[in-house]
Amino acid sequence: xxTRNQKAWFLVAPVVLLVAFNAVIPLMTVVNYSVQETFxxxxxxxxxxxxxxxxxxxERFHDSLIRQLxxxxxxxxxxxxxxxxxxxxxxxxxxxxxxxLVLMAMPLLIPWNVVGAMWNIFALPDIGLLGKTLNxxxxxxxxxxxxxxxxxxxxxxxVWHWTSLVVLLSYAGLSSIPDAYYQAARIDGASxxxxxxxxxxxxxxxxxxxxxxxxxxxxxxxxxxxFVLTGGGPGNTTTLLSLDxxxxxxxxxxxxxxAAMSLVYFLIxxxxxxxxxxxxxxxxxx
Amino acid sequence: MMASRHGxxxxxxxxxxxxxFLMLPIYWLLNMSFKTTNxxxxxxxxxxxxxxxxxxxxxxxxxxxxxxxxxxxxxVCVNTLISVTVALPAAYAFSRYRFLGDKHLFFWLLTxxxxxxxxxxxxxFQLYSALNLFDTHIAVALAHCLFNIPLAVWIxxxxxxxxxxxxxxxxxxxxxxxxxxxxxxxxxTIAAGIxxxxxxxxxxxxxxLLLAKTLTSVDAKPIAAVMTRTASSSGYELGLLxxxxxxxxxPGAIVIFFVRNYIAKGFALGRV
Numbered sequence: 001x002x003t004r005n006q007k008a009w010f011l012v013a014p015v016v017l018l019v020a021f022n023a024v025i026p027l028m029t030v031v032n033y034s035v036q037e038t039f040x041x042x043x044x045x046x047x048x049x050x051x052x053x054x055x056x057x058x059e060r061f062h063d064s065l066i067r068q069l070x071x072x073x074x075x076x077x078x079x080x081x082x083x084x085x086x087x088x089x090x091x092x093x094x095x096x097x098x099x100x101l102v103l104m105a106m107p108l109l110i111p112w113n114v115v116g117a118m119w120n121i122f123a124l125p126d127i128g129l130l131g132k133t134l135n136x137x138x139x140x141x142x143x144x145x146x147x148x149x150x151x152x153x154x155x156x157x158x159v160w161h162w163t164s165l166v167v168l169l170s171y172a173g174l175s176s177i178p179d180a181y182y183q184a185a186r187i188d189g190a191s192x193x194x195x196x197x198x199x200x201x202x203x204x205x206x207x208x209x210x211x212x213x214x215x216x217x218x219x220x221x222x223x224x225x226x227f228v229l230t231g232g233g234p235g236n237t238t239t240l241l242s243l244d245x246x247x248x249x250x251x252x253x254x255x256x257x258x259a260a261m262s263l264v265y266f267l268i269x270x271x272x273x274x275x276x277x278x279x280x281x282x283x284x285x286x
Numbered sequence: 287m288m289a290s291r292h293g294x295x296x297x298x299x300x301x302x303x304x305x306x307f308l309m310l311p312i313y314w315l316l317n318m319s320f321k322t323t324n325x326x327x328x329x330x331x332x333x334x335x336x337x338x339x340x341x342x343x344x345x346x347x348x349x350x351x352x353x354x355x356x357x358x359x360x361x362v363c364v365n366t367l368i369s370v371t372v373a374l375p376a377a378y379a380f381s382r383y384r385f386l387g388d389k390h391l392f393f394w395l396l397t398x399x400x401x402x403x404x405x406x407x408x409x410x411f412q413l414y415s416a417l418n419l420f421d422t423h424i425a426v427a428l429a430h431c432l433f434n435i436p437l438a439v440w441i442x443x444x445x446x447x448x449x450x451x452x453x454x455x456x457x458x459x460x461x462x463x464x465x466x467x468x469x470x471x472x473x474x475t476i477a478a479g480i481x482x483x484x485x486x487x488x489x490x491x492x493x494x495l496l497l498a499k500t501l502t503s504v505d506a507k508p509i510a511a512v513m514t515r516t517a518s519s520s521g522y523e524l525g526l527l528x529x530x531x532x533x534x535x536x537p538g539a540i541v542i543f544f545v546r547n548y549i550a551k552g553f554a555l556g557r558v
Contacts, residue, residue: 002384011379012391014372015435022432023398026409082304089300096298098546102539103305106312109538111493111510114531121318121524122311129314132330160308167304210440217400224495242403249408262406269400277393 033259051260061261063236064244065268071240072219075158079215082159083166084204087174088196090167101171104164116228119157123229143230147237150230154238157229158219166211173207174200209280213273220269241265312535318528326524341529351530354509357423358492359537361506364427366487369434370442370480377442378468382454395436407500414501425501426508430494434487441486445479485545492538509534 037047055061086104091097107115125131125142134141143153177199185195223242226232232239232247239247245265249258318326319341320334329335345351379385380392410429411420419425453475457467473480499511513530 002382004385005383006385008379008383008385008388011375012385015376015395015439016391018368018372018428018431019395019398019435022410022429023401025413026406027401029409029412030406086301086304089297091298091301100301100305102542102546103308104301105542106535106539107308109489109492109535109542110531111495111534113495113510113514114534117513117527117531118311118315121528122314127326127330127524129310129332160311163304164308213396214399221400221403223403255408266401270397273397273400274393 030259030262033255034263035256037256047256051256052264055257055261055264060244061264064239064241065265067237067239068220068241071154071158071222072216074155075162075219076212076215078155078159079163079166080208080212083163083211084170084208086163086167087170088200090171092175101168104167106164107161108164112224113228115157115161116225119153119160119225120229123153145234147234150234150238154226154229157225158222161225162215162218165214169207169211170204173204177203205280209277213276216276217269217273220265315528315531318525319532321525321528323523323525326528338525341525342533344526345529345533351509351512354507354512355533357502357506358498358508358510361423361426361430361498361508362488362491362537364423365430365434365491366484368427369431369438369487370484373435373438373442373483374473374480375468377439377446378472380439380443381446382451392439395439398436399433401432403494403496407496410497411500420501421503421505421507423506426498426506427491429497429501430491433494434490437486437490438483441483442476442479445476445482449475481545485541488541489538 034051035047035049037050090100110118120128122128123130123143125135125144131141131143140146141149143149181199182195185199190198221242222240223246226238226240227243227246230238232243245258245262248254248261317332317334320337320339322336322338322340325331325334325336380388414420414425414429417425419428449472453471454467457471462471495508495510498508499514502508502511509530513527
């Protein structure tokens with residue numbers, strides 16, 4: 001049972017100040033843009049809800065939103081089961097556990113534009129190992145021209161980049177299971193599936209909640225990697241939400257619509273995350 | 287013990303294949319970094335035919351290149367230090383006390399990871415320009431607090447909740463003032479958690495490019511931004527690009543090496 005203590009606010013104050021400084025002021029700026037029209041020269045005109053109506057009914061926004069949802073759904077469907085499977089098969093302790101952890105953490109520590117550039121030169125059909133190999137095997141592959149190949153490459157890159165995060169978190173969850181649980185299961189003659197279903201999965205629930213939330217939020221905000229890898233092409237086939245936003249905001253300098261769009265999309269992430277968070281932590285004594 | 291229980295001797299094949307998959311693009315980048323741009327474009331080979339260190343030499347002798355690394359390292363370290371320092375007392379408050387608005391505050395902190403950085407780049411630029419902090423290391427370090435502090439609080443809160451409250455109470459009865467207890471007794475207890483939190487802060491600050499690029503022009507330009515500009519100005523210097531990319535992996539590799547035991551042990555201790 002936690003103690004009630006309002007003085008705890010003093011302990012949280014530095015965090016609140018620093019984060020609020022970085023979060024509230026830019027957010028207010030964006031809200032401000034979203035209701036105004038600008039023609040340059042710092043001239044702004046109040047437009048009310050015009051941009052929001054325009055964004056919500058625009059086909060362009062619907063298209064990139066659907067692309068984004070598709071992307072997020074596919075990478076979650078691959079990364080979460082794959083991450084758990086790898087964590088289950090990893091050695092629990094000793095030298096090899098360290099080797100696995102160190103090697104698996106590598107992709108997480110590479111700057112995002114380097115990840116994009118690396119996959120670009122890895123997958124290019126003329127100079128890349130992947131592209132060259134696939135073409136040598138008789139598969140017609142060129143991610144700069146074929147929409148399907150571009151999607152497959154984008155997803156492969158994201159799986160390469162982020163599955164390790166799920167692995168690390170699941171590994172942490174699995175390590176917290178006491179040996180006694182496994183011994184009891186062995187005495188009862190439980191099958192491997194039963195051990196997974198009734199011992200490991202419940203223990204993983206908490207870390208998987210975090211993993212899914214983090215992957216969901218970050219995949220919705222993905223920008224640098226697809227920008228460097230495909231630039232949103234061919235055509236608009238891999239233009240995810242953030243890419244589209246930047247095109248509107250900086251490419252066309254339409255600050256109002258871009259701001260309105262980013263707020264709509266911030267609210268979408270917030271809503272999904274909140275529902276998921278509430279459902280997963282329901283009945284938990286926090 | 288686990289392996290024998292399931293009776294599967296081939297379990298290692300799953301992580302093994304995964305690691306091979308992870309290493310392939312990295313190997314290709316490394317391979318390219320030892321080739322001349324002509325060779326990259328001209329011939330296809332699994333190993334450099336004319337092995338050259340010129341790409342690396344170019345980077346280590348050109349200040350615009352190596353300063354990029356120094357700039358990145360400075361703001362990443364400053365950011366990690368700030369994030370972990372302010373997150374420690376906050377995480378303690380969340381794990382030990384109930385106070386007005388605590389749950390809402392916690393969720394609000396997490397929501398800051400959800401804001402699309404792409405569009406917040408412009409307001410950030412205006413904010414830090416107005417404060418005359420544009421193109422300084424501290425600007426990037428402060429801006430990265432936006433997503434690193436919530437994460438640090440989140441991780442540390444998990445670790446602290448794993449420490450029994452009796453520890454606090456015993457120290458209190460023994461007459462320790464709060465700060466002495468916190469620094470001398472509590473922090474060493476959650477050292478592994480601090481290691482994990484610092485690792486994640488370092489990682490997310492090191493890999494982030496959009497804000498870092500927006501907030502800098504010359505004096506504090508991060509290495510990742512140097513790479514993009516060089517690539518566009520002088521055509522595609524693929525070999526140089528590959529060498530620079532390879533070098534961006536080194537600080538990360540060093541950090542992982544130092545925290546490798548903390549990752550295994552630390553993750554296991556925390557509720558995460």
